[in-house]
Amino acid sequence: MSATAQLRAALAEPGLCIAPGAYDGLTAMLVAQAGFPAVYMTGAGTSVAHGYPDFGLLTATEMVANAARMARAVDVPVIADADTGYGNELNVVRTVQDYEQAGVAGIHIEDQVSPKRCGHLDDKEIVSRTDWIAKIRAAVATRRDSAFLIIARTDSRAVAGFEEAIGRANEALANGADMAFVEAPQTLEEIAAVPKLVHGPCLLNVVWGGKTPMLDLREAEAIGFKLAIVPALLLKAAIGACDDALAALKATHTHPTPPGGMTVRDVFGRVGARDWDGLRTKFRPDGV
Numbered sequence: 001m002s003a004t005a006q007l008r009a010a011l012a013e014p015g016l017c018i019a020p021g022a023y024d025g026l027t028a029m030l031v032a033q034a035g036f037p038a039v040y041m042t043g044a045g046t047s048v049a050h051g052y053p054d055f056g057l058l059t060a061t062e063m064v065a066n067a068a069r070m071a072r073a074v075d076v077p078v079i080a081d082a083d084t085g086y087g088n089e090l091n092v093v094r095t096v097q098d099y100e101q102a103g104v105a106g107i108h109i110e111d112q113v114s115p116k117r118c119g120h121l122d123d124k125e126i127v128s129r130t131d132w133i134a135k136i137r138a139a140v141a142t143r144r145d146s147a148f149l150i151i152a153r154t155d156s157r158a159v160a161g162f163e164e165a166i167g168r169a170n171e172a173l174a175n176g177a178d179m180a181f182v183e184a185p186q187t188l189e190e191i192a193a194v195p196k197l198v199h200g201p202c203l204l205n206v207v208w209g210g211k212t213p214m215l216d217l218r219e220a221e222a223i224g225f226k227l228a229i230v231p232a233l234l235l236k237a238a239i240g241a242c243d244d245a246l247a248a249l250k251a252t253h254t255h256p257t258p259p260g261g262m263t264v265r266d267v268f269g270r271v272g273a274r275d276w277d278g279l280r281t282k283f284r285p286d287g288v
Helices: 003-012 025-033 043-049 060-073 089-102 129-142 162-174 188-197 217-223 233-252 264-270 273-279
Strands: 017-022 039-041 078-081 106-110 149-154 179-182 202-205 227-230
Touching (some): 017 025, 017 233, 025 233, 025 264, 039 043, 043 233, 089 106, 089 129, 106 129, 129 149, 129 162, 162 179, 162 188, 264 273
Parallel strands (some): 017 227, 078 106, 106 149, 202 227
């Protein structure tokens, strides 16, 4: 089954589809190995992994290349952050073509002014509704696989208010988007209102310490959300674990014991070493 068909099947299942955020091939594999039905390529995590804040500093080429590595690494669908589409409608056409060829199952495109900012930071700016809807229409018209998921993300809540965000989400759905992503609702009441007011499937962005209050994802399911992404879960865990390991090495001048006593063989095992070892002699006539 294709990645796009897998994602559509996961979203067709009853309940909430949870896609933890990953930022490289390893973290994508960890998400898949943990049993989640989809991986979310976080734009913030991808930026940080490249040594930049989430200020729209990476190019479309860098983002697509990372998405391609992640899609190759796992057998579950990858949903990718496509930021603003990297320009106007012409750039959106190229963006959709490149992400689709990279093997991802879907993308989201937002209505921020470029260069964008993380959706949970202050001082965001948005383009006109007309300009954004044109990008959504271009994305929908460009995809070759009708199952490729187009998610319309609006950051207008922070700039123009909640009603404008709902209006933009509904207009995007009316113009062919498959799912609405109302970024950063600011109260539990707003969170609950999104699936009631939006005329189609809704995505919830779960950002600890962000603008949106935390809630149990079972509550998000009961409210009516269809997809939840958790972008920074592994990124923050990795930064914290690295800080702890480096502090221990600096303090003791001794290699700290890895979590669970993980060996080099254990590490390689998580990324398919056994399968690769099986290829060493498979194609030789003597089998050695």
